[in-house]
Amino acid sequence: MKLDRIVNTAKSQVLVEEARRYSPGGLHSHIRRELPFGLAFKRAEGAYLWDADGNKYIDYNAAFAATLLGHCHPAVDSKVIESIHRMDLVGLGTNETEIALARKIVQHVPCAEMAAITNTGSEATHHCIRLSRAVTGRMKIIKFQGHYHGWHDYVLMNTLSPADRIGTKHPQSGGMLPAAIDNTTVLKFNDLEAVEKCLRTEEYACVILEPIAHNMGSVKMTDEFAHGLRRLCTETGTILVYDEVISGFRHGLGGYQKIIGITPDLTPLSKAMANGYVTAVMCGKAELMKNLTVGGGTVYFSGTHNAHPIGNVAAVATIEALEDGEVYRHLYALGDHIRAGFQEIANRLGIPMRVVGYGSIFVPLFIDPELGEPLCYDDLMSCDMEKDKAFRLAMVKRGIMLYPLAFRRNCLMAAHTYEDVDLTLEIAEEVLRGLR
Ligand SMILES: Cc1ncc(COP(=O)(O)O)c(C=O)c1O
Structure with missing residues (x-):
């Protein structure tokens, strides 16, 4: 029921075309070019983004890790x-x-x-x-x-x-x-x-x-x-x-x-x-x-x-x-929850995955967990990068902004709730079943 929720991006496309008239690629930072279909955003608040067509995303890109408390705090x-x-x-x-x-x-x-x-x-x-x-x-x-x-x-x-x-x-x-x-x-x-x-x-x-x-x-x-x-x-x-x-x-x-x-x-x-x-x-x-x-x-x-x-x-x-530590307590607990959630789903579905990260950061790596914790870049080369990217892309199309680049970090913000995370895990399970 949540499959391909982001079906309409017509207004985004108009803005993307306009941006391209005035700026190279219509973008202002190299890393932003990875979004597969052009998206223009109209609003950001708390844990969410809204694109020009009104589609809502749970945002785990968090402005490449910059927004820690939540957007427009x-x-x-x-x-x-x-x-x-x-x-x-x-x-x-x-x-x-x-x-x-x-x-x-x-x-x-x-x-x-x-x-x-x-x-x-x-x-x-x-x-x-x-x-x-x-x-x-x-x-x-x-x-x-x-x-x-x-x-x-x-x-x-x-x-x-x-x-x-x-x-x-x-x-x-x-x-x-x-x-x-x-x-x-x-x-x-x-x-x-x-x-x-x-x-x-x-x-x-x-x-x-x-x-x-x-x-x-x-x-x-x-x-x-x-x-x-x-x-x-x-x-x-x-x-x-x-x-x-x-x-x-x-x-x-x-x-x-x-x-x-x-x-x-x-x-x-x-x-x-x-x-x-x-x-x-x-x-x-x-x-x-x-x-x-x-x-x-x-x-x-x-x-x-x-x-x-x-x-x-x-x-x-x-x-x-x-300074009172409350934000960190929330982020560390929620981080443990989402990492454990991803790992449990992958294990249950028999998908080779090792979920890594720390505190507010989580990264589901499509890698044989038997290989142990990665210690250097070479160790990541056995990740299934195509699958990683396809997974992320499918998540974006369902309104979960996991930046679609293999082994890219995903970031929690203080504004994320357990409901956001549980919905994310539910959608992730649907997507992973499809990718199996
Ligand atoms: C670890 C690290 N150092 C430096 C930078 C560069 O920062 P900026 O993009 O603000 O120039 C980044 C950006 O992603 C980063 O992740």
Whole structure:
């Protein structure tokens, strides 16, 4: 009865065509192109989206993990509205909104002795890497296959690579600077031996990683790797950068670093921190952060829109909404519920699946569960990606927004209810039966 619920997308198609007249592909971010049939959205509220034809979706894309509380959250929006009547962007000196946000970051995030506010996750990772190069005087960096750190030349390599590009340099844009590609070494996640071999050369400025790799099916670090990496970075004078653009504030007030009890040297943050409003932070040890030009050092840190009051106010309001822990209790319990629900359905239907994830993130991997928990990108190559995509696509057509890309993370928001999740599981069972 719920099959192919999204049958009418005529109004979306009109808007999609119009968008294409004015913008390449009618889209404004590479990743948005995966939606199979063009969709235009008219409304977002709480856990739901409505497209131009009035079709309603339960949203698990959550603006690529940015909306943690739910869309158009009243506590955040009201603070933003109040603030824009008072002050917009001044672009000079300082103000209370940016002090309040930096104070919150320093209060909550273990590595954050100081915080500098910018706009996007990509800017924050760029600044962390340039700062690392400046303070170490070294040019090489390490990233891991499957991890994503933004669109700039330093890191736009080896994210979702096809199997035949694993182990080779896989730059993902035309026009990238060869020197940037040459100086980025890509290693296998959780391979401590490979990291040690590189770091012992003492040629590396930093290691940047997602401490829980949500851009490749939520792969976790082993304890041995996590502690070994921290130790090796300290021993070789290499800066350890935990990119918590997704995990920061989504998993807890202190990010994933607080949960695992390992403190990196620098951390970029964005997304959930402001419930989807535009802002990002680079934070870390004061002795490093003071090297930014704003602190009297040599590492240029600038941006007309940096620390825009709207982002600052939204972030502080979001963090305040998280401080009593209630949102996290709900998200962790609901996360366990949906992961267990998917696993139970797959087991009962005899579909090879391992449901992974953490806290508010769930990823049903179409993989033989006997193979054990995936530890690196190579391990994901045995997933049935066609089936994964077909499953997600069928879910979207039934009003469940699971972004239709294999092993893409799905995100719960505080606004999701047990009823939403149970309906999602019911529809998932129908779809999985059909795919069997
Ligand atoms: C872990 C991680 N780092 C950095 C970024 C880049 O952030 P932005 O898209 O805001 O530039 C992303 C975006 O998805 C991300 O997932």
